Amino acid sequence: xxxxxxxxxxxxxxxxxxxxxxxxxxxxxxxxxxxxxxxxxxxxxxxxxxxxxxxxxxxxxxxxxxxxxxxxxxxxxxxxxxxxxxxxxxxxxxxxxxxxxxxxxxxxxxxxxxxxxxxxxxxxxxxxxxxxxxxxxxxxxxxxxxxxxxxxxxxxxxxxxxxxxxxxxxxxxxxxxxxxxxxxxxxxxxxxxxxxxxxxxxxxxxxxxxxxxxxxxxxxxxxxxxxxxxxxxxxxxxxxxxxxxxxxxxxxxxxxxxxxxxxxxxxxxxxxxxxxxxxxxxxxxxxxxxxxxxxxxxxxxxxxxxxxxxxxxxxxx
Amino acid sequence: xxxxxxxxxxxxxxxxxxxxxxxxxxxxxxxxxxxxxxxxxxxxxxxxxxxxxxxxxxxxxxxxxxxxxxxxxxxxxxxxxxxxxxxxxxxxxxxxxxxxxxxxxxxxxxxxxxxxxxxxxxxxxxxxxxxxxxxxxxxxxxxxxxxxxxxxxxxxxxxxxxxxxxxxxxxxxxxxxxxxxxxxxxxxxxxxxxxxxxxxxxxxxxxxxxxxxxxxxxxxxxxxxxxxxxxxxxxxxxxxxxxxxxxxxxxxxxxxxxxxxxxxxxxxxxxxxxxxxxxxxxxxxxxxxxxxxxxxxxxxxxxxxxxxxxxxxxxxxxxxxxxxxxx
Numbered sequence: 001x002x003x004x005x006x007x008x009x010x011x012x013x014x015x016x017x018x019x020x021x022x023x024x025x026x027x028x029x030x031x032x033x034x035x036x037x038x039x040x041x042x043x044x045x046x047x048x049x050x051x052x053x054x055x056x057x058x059x060x061x062x063x064x065x066x067x068x069x070x071x072x073x074x075x076x077x078x079x080x081x082x083x084x085x086x087x088x089x090x091x092x093x094x095x096x097x098x099x100x101x102x103x104x105x106x107x108x109x110x111x112x113x114x115x116x117x118x119x120x121x122x123x124x125x126x127x128x129x130x131x132x133x134x135x136x137x138x139x140x141x142x143x144x145x146x147x148x149x150x151x152x153x154x155x156x157x158x159x160x161x162x163x164x165x166x167x168x169x170x171x172x173x174x175x176x177x178x179x180x181x182x183x184x185x186x187x188x189x190x191x192x193x194x195x196x197x198x199x200x201x202x203x204x205x206x207x208x209x210x211x212x213x214x215x216x217x218x219x220x221x222x223x224x225x226x227x228x229x230x231x232x233x234x235x236x237x238x239x240x241x242x243x244x245x246x247x248x249x250x251x252x253x254x255x256x257x258x259x260x261x262x263x264x265x266x267x268x269x270x271x272x273x274x275x276x277x278x279x280x281x282x283x284x285x286x287x288x289x290x291x292x293x294x295x296x297x298x299x300x301x302x303x304x305x306x307x308x309x310x311x312x313x314x315x316x317x
Numbered sequence: 318x319x320x321x322x323x324x325x326x327x328x329x330x331x332x333x334x335x336x337x338x339x340x341x342x343x344x345x346x347x348x349x350x351x352x353x354x355x356x357x358x359x360x361x362x363x364x365x366x367x368x369x370x371x372x373x374x375x376x377x378x379x380x381x382x383x384x385x386x387x388x389x390x391x392x393x394x395x396x397x398x399x400x401x402x403x404x405x406x407x408x409x410x411x412x413x414x415x416x417x418x419x420x421x422x423x424x425x426x427x428x429x430x431x432x433x434x435x436x437x438x439x440x441x442x443x444x445x446x447x448x449x450x451x452x453x454x455x456x457x458x459x460x461x462x463x464x465x466x467x468x469x470x471x472x473x474x475x476x477x478x479x480x481x482x483x484x485x486x487x488x489x490x491x492x493x494x495x496x497x498x499x500x501x502x503x504x505x506x507x508x509x510x511x512x513x514x515x516x517x518x519x520x521x522x523x524x525x526x527x528x529x530x531x532x533x534x535x536x537x538x539x540x541x542x543x544x545x546x547x548x549x550x551x552x553x554x555x556x557x558x559x560x561x562x563x564x565x566x567x568x569x570x571x572x573x574x575x576x577x578x579x580x581x582x583x584x585x586x587x588x589x590x591x592x593x594x595x596x597x598x599x600x601x602x603x604x605x606x607x608x609x610x611x612x613x614x615x616x617x618x619x620x621x622x623x624x625x626x627x628x629x630x631x632x633x634x635x636x637x638x639x640x641x642x643x644x
Contacts, residue, residue: 056539056542056543082545082546082547084545085542085545086544086545090543090544091543093536093539093543095536098536098537099536099539099540100537101537101540101541101555101558101559102559102634102635103559103633103634103635104558112544113544116544116545116550117545148635148636150635150636164544
């Protein structure tokens with residue numbers, strides 16, 4: 001290990017202008033060549049975390065720290081941040097149908113990103129676009145570049161989206177549920193593509209609610225619950241022995257592949273707290289089966305074992 | 318491509334035919350009204366009435382009357398106004414058309430540029446005092462009747478303050494042909510077209526503002542930001558591109574409607590001898606052939622403009638282009 005830390009979020013806190021905290025305390029890091037899976041339920045703040053790294057949340061107040069390649073992003077001038085966006089870090093979105101501008105060809109949209117960051121002629125940009133599309137496994141890339149988003153299949157659109165994200169050689173790729181809108185076979189292809197990108201040395205941050213996707217693609221995982229990171233660690237270790245009760249409950253809710261089929265899948269009773277009604281202590285306490293009196297004080301993210309971090313009183317030595 | 322063009326042209330012809338039948342029926346086949354007497358005008362001699370009846374075939378069945386009428390309108394173009402002592406109607410309309418066209422072109426220039434500036438400004442500065450001010454101004458512009466505004470403009474620029482440095486350049490009411498003096502043409506049209514444009518600026522700025530704000534919430538705009546595009550590029554290149562459609566369709570309809578005589582009030586107030594004023598005169602004197610001619614002229618323009626807008630739509634949005642191929 002010991003690879004260079006690419007992105008480090010430290011106590012990231014994000015709130016609405018009216019003071020409601022959307023993200024309470026998100027701390028995580030991505031190293032070069034790592035793929036960090038950020039998992040959590042809808043509304044837990046995984047997408048917000050990604051968007052705040054990109055600086056795409058105007059109007060929300062962020063505090064804490066976001067360090068990217070050693071530079072602090074929070075408080076950075078919008079001009080400088082803009083130069084990073086698309087070039088140093090890039091993002092792919094959940095639904096490639098709506099994420100592309102419907103009225104321009106995908107080639108033109110990829111060219112645009114290249115030319116926003118590099119001084120290239122139209123022809124050079126187009127040549128790179130076609131090469132990228134080809135590398136992403138788009139058949140007949142030259143013709144595909146001239147097509148409009150609605151003329152491509154969902155898988156090809158997502159490939160084009162990834163080609164666009166990679167067009168300026170970003171060192172960090174943020175993927176916000178990139179496979180949710182795709183069918184299973186296409187999903188597998190896209191995930192393989194993400195693995196290849198990771199192997200080529202970029203850092204990947206994969207936002208998903210699908211533990212299976214994480215197991216398949218990621219090296220590390222961070223579990224987000226109600227605006228907080230509750231557990232972080234290498235995928236294999238977390239999958240084999242989850243520490244936080246929430247992670248345990250999440251993993252139990254996955255149907256087993258062999259053995260007798262259970263009558264009903266275990267679920268987590270209750271629902272996650274709304275951002276303006278979080279409990280003062282541990283946010284998971286109201287739904288936790290190990291709840292204890294000392295859960296009334298919010299536990300900090302500690303490192304009980306090498307490389308694993310968890311925010312739970314059970315592991316307070 | 319050729320097939321869709323042909324089918325489009327066919328549709329246009331069909332619509333124009335339908336309108337012509339409708340207009341003909343309203344004017345000439347209304348039970349209880351004798352079109353002969355109306356064409357001849359009040360107090361026409363029995364000889365004239367008899368001649369008209371023979372000429373238009375009013376003593377023959379309706380379809381023949383219709384064909385005669387259309388033949389006079391479009392083929393021989395010798396439809397004659399009897400109220401106006403034998404004035405040929407079709408050349409009159411064709412003469413008035415350039416006046417209206419100039420007026421409406423100028424007005425369109427003002428209202429498009431004005432509404433773009435106002436609409437974009439208030440969308441970018443949404444909920445600020447600038448936005449509110451612009452929208453209130455737009456509402457005022459929208460609700461001022463054009464004939465009243467025109468009279469006020471005339472009052473101020475032609476009489477009250479005509480001799481101040483502000484309005485000394487304002488020419489007397491009326492129209493100057495472009496071929497006669499381009500500068501005079503521009504001067505004569507400036508105030509009338511601006512007056513005509515005022516209410517459209519208000520309306521279009523509001524439409525553009527709301528369309529732009531809707532567009533800015535789209536995922537593709539977020540993608541544009543994530544690509545590293547600056548605010549100017551995001552608003553003008555991506556946002557505007559998404560919000561054009563309803564703006565363009567609205568523009569096509571209004572433009573056609575104005576060309577077809579919708580600028581009637583403006584033309585009357587500013588004494589522009591255009592199609593609208595012609596319609597106004599025809600209505601005032603109950604000049605049936607002239608009314609028929611101006612209405613048909615208007616219909617043709619609206620239909621053509623509609624077809625152009627549809628074509629523009631297809632250019633702007635590839636998804637619509639697809640839809641047509643599928644049909």
